[in-house]
Amino acid sequence: MIERIDIDRLTLRYGDVTALDGLSLSLEGGKIYGLLGRNGSGKTSLLSVIAAFRKPTSGDVRINGQPVFENQAITSQIAFIRESGDTVEDTEKVESAMRYAAYLRPNWDAEYAARLLERFEVPTKARIGSLSRGKRSALGIVLGLAARAPLTIFDETYLGMDAPSRYAFYDELLNDYMAHPRTFIISTHLIEEVSRLFENVVIIDRGRLVVHDDVETLLNRGTAVTGPADVVDRFVNGYTVIGTRQLGRTKSAMVYGHLDPEQRAEARAAGLDLEPLALQDLFVHLTEPRGDQS
């Protein structure tokens, strides 16, 4: 069981490029986390260090108080699936990938793996190299879920998968999480599609932590104010407006910042509708190139 993950002043450099820049973060176990960030923000680098795929330049990652790198007691509890999963060579068959997973994974559930392969229609006799990109991603999902690792990390594990397959993945993940509670970290660009799974969200940008909050609190940071354009303009004057949409005389302004009950009552009295912002809109605002509003 993963009790907690503590990341302390983590820095990772590739030559002159700083991928992680003194990032500190603590995560409690037993939750589903969404890790969001723009391209090149350092998501994969962060996950690679958490899973001991890379040694950090400086700083520390501890799980349950123990260092991760080259610590068998901890690494054996982690499944990190990048895109379509790192498994046997392309010339090998899917069944060979399953065999090595069974050998190396302490909690491997072979029956569950077989069910998942059937659900995602991945033929066990097929050579890895002959699989389509979507099927390779599905294979990565099978390797990640059937590992039943206390910390399971999926990094963009949907590439090439069609919508029904992606929804099947979300259903399987949620069902398996309910049946076998553990910690998931999901890094994705399909924010709206996956956000229903998240309990907590971590947003990073340029190797630094931007925000770490539970989804409800995060969504309360923004409000969509909708109504007649002139009334909306009057109401949002003085607030941080991160975007607007207008259709005829009806306008919707996205306001960043908490609205207290009095302000909400004032808006409703003026005939305005208030709704939480979409996670994706908040994410875009929080990671704008010149934004540093954490």
Next chain:
Amino acid sequence: MSQAAMTQRTQRSWRFPAPLVTDYGGFLTAVWAGVLVVTFAGSLVSATFFDLIPASAWELITPPARVYMAVISAFVVYSFLPLYVSHGQTRRGFAIEGLIALVVHAALATVLITLGFVIEAGWYRVMGWTRGVPDGHLFTSYGNLPLIVAEYGLAFLVWSAAGAFAGAAFYRSSHGGWLALPPALAMVGITGSALGESLGPITRFFQGLTGTDAASLPLATVVSFACVLIAVAGTWLLIRDVPIRKR
């Protein structure tokens, strides 16, 4: 997998690498059987159509067999290190299991090569041909099986270790990997010289260093194990903190 096996895998960083050993041992055995048939068929063709009977047909496959051992070892490190780490194992755990697999694989290859000489004895007897041992061996008769086992055992061990070292270097850096080839070739060259092969400058260097031009099992054993130790240490230095790249 039993609960006991799971617990063992969680708490220990290594165990006997049965899948690696069976996969590559099985492949090696299949290759050996194919090569055996082709070699003896080739000797028959050679004798029938060209009136050329090799002193030992099986002897001809021993140089490529050494290269095969190096290539397989390089492949195992290059391919299975990321697989192990991706499945939650440590680099240290892989290093230990990889070393065990390498030793078992070299032992199996030694048995198969020796068995090839034994089968060849029967084949030559049936055909009425006579065999001769060329220079460059510790043994002077194909009947001296213990010395054949010793010679090929040491050679395969060193070629495997040198291959693992090169595989680790190429995994660490595809360009820098080429830098590992000269020391890897030096290790197999020195071992070959210690086992009695004549390899030009490297053999002259080795003979100058040891002050003898006579191959002996004790000296070859010391040299071979020293080379294996260097190759294994070099492999560990290369993989101990290597980042795991995406496939």
